[in-house]
Amino acid sequence: MLLTGLAGFDFFYTDCFRPLAKLGPLNKVSSMMNGVGLFQEAITLVASGRGGNALLRGADMMRRAADFGHVAAANNYGAMLHAGRGVRQDMVGARAYYHQAASAGLPIGLFNMGFMCFHGLGGPKDHKRARFLFLRAAQQDETDAITYLGLMLMSGQGGQADPRAARAWWSRGASLGNSRCAFNLGITHAGGHGCPQDLVKAWRWFRQAERLGNPEAGNELRRLECAMNDEEQSRAFRRAS
Template sequence: MFPFYVGPSISSHTRFGATAGALLISLCASVAQADSVSEGKSQLEKQEFTKAAETFAQGFDKGEGEAGFYLARMVELGVGFPADQEKARILYLASAEKGSASALNRLGLMHLRGENVRQDFVAAAELICKSADLGNVEGQFNCGGLFLDGTGQQVNASTAFSYYQKAAVEGHVGAKNMLAIMTRQGTGTQADGKKALEMFTEVAALGNPVALFNLAQIYENGEGTPSSPIDAHLYYNLANERGHPNARTALEALTATMTREQLDEAQTRARAWQATVEASSKP
């Protein structure tokens, strides 16, 4: 099954003793900024977890569904609260009722995986794709995967491609990779090796290991470009450095076929290569 994304992440090694119920009841702090989500996220970045929870809770009480989503994520992950999946699920449901597309996506993933709820692919697809249609980027990526796999609905590669396009426009790296993969294979769109090369090159410049590995394969096989073992070695090397699971085997096999001069050039280029941006956590 294709990888899926929960939505905006919250992570911390700090845990506080306050319970979710106590923080939900104690909502006395005032929030100057009208946008509770922006204010709460800023407080999260400063590790002001109690303040962030109060801010999200106040926004949720005012009808801001996305604020409720972030509060639910804090409860689910145990950021400022003891982790409690059931309380988080109830908050996700309430947030979805107030219009949170992120909460719909998360609820869909719970049904997809059977996380403390009935595993139900049809319900998962309905929730996730509704989130996608409301403009949630992770929902768009996930909905694309469901249509590509035929999970909870009929396989439809062209529809999957269109959802990936929507997410890619918003900068989703995983979606950009999927568009390039599908363009390379001719899945849901016309096969175009040259265009796939351009698409992978754009994402590889960010240091993304999936794009780097695919780019290496394209140069090794000469798809949409002349075959180049030096370029292939360069990108396999970079993908391996960034943890791609198949890159080391491919690198070793290619290394065995190259001359010392070719290897010297490829390794010199790898030392000089620098990602435009740090590699994204999204494949």
């Protein structure tokens, strides 16, 4: 268990790779019109929701656009291979296409490649590489990468532990509207991870996470309120008003 202090609190992060990128201008490798045209047509087919032949054709066009060097298409085809959407699921292939997108610096591609390395999908588990990729994506305000980077900094996975840096990154993510980052800051202050335990600050971060739509934050707020004394509750509610 990572936590000290209040028992039962745990960090929250996504277990999902990111969905499809839809922005044509994210192409940073090739300006070949056939790649761009294939990408746009693939997006139309995949997003249509019709499934069947439309999805199969969209997957094929996405692959061809990726093979022309279209960076967003490379990420998207990797995601389709990852999920088995319109193609047979292939984690090794997904990792290869994510690598193509990440190598071009696409933030979502960096996150997805980091996700594969973190979980050991389609190849070996490599926390050091995952941390590097999450950092590069986080520097471009990719908030899911910020969530993972903070967890790795907090726990020391893939490098030295640095709780202060973890809190700084999560604060950045929360300011960008990511509820998981706000939730994890609540966990940090509730459990005293690399900082003094402060239930009022924890309450404030859980409240922000709830406002941002985090599904677990309401339960944690209620649990925290049971653990707070009258003075702490008064300060927390006064700040919230």
